[in-house]
Amino acid sequence: FYIVGAGESQPIATNDTPEGREQNRRVEIRLSPLTTS
Structure with a gap:
């Protein structure tokens, strides 16, 4: 389980x-x- 904040780097809208x-x-x-493995 991990969390990544991507709102600024991967926006879906302007x-x-x-x-x-x-x-x-x-x-x-x-x-x-x-x-x-």
């Missing part, structure tokens, strides 16, 4: 408008399978 900033305040959950 930060020039309140609506764009709202879209960039988000939480993305990604599930990945465990791998064994």
Whole structure:
């Protein structure tokens, strides 16, 4: 489990408008399978 803040480095909308900033305040959950060596 890890957390990465990416709002400033990977915006999905412009930060020039309140609506764009709202879209960039988000939480993305990604599930990945465990791998064994």
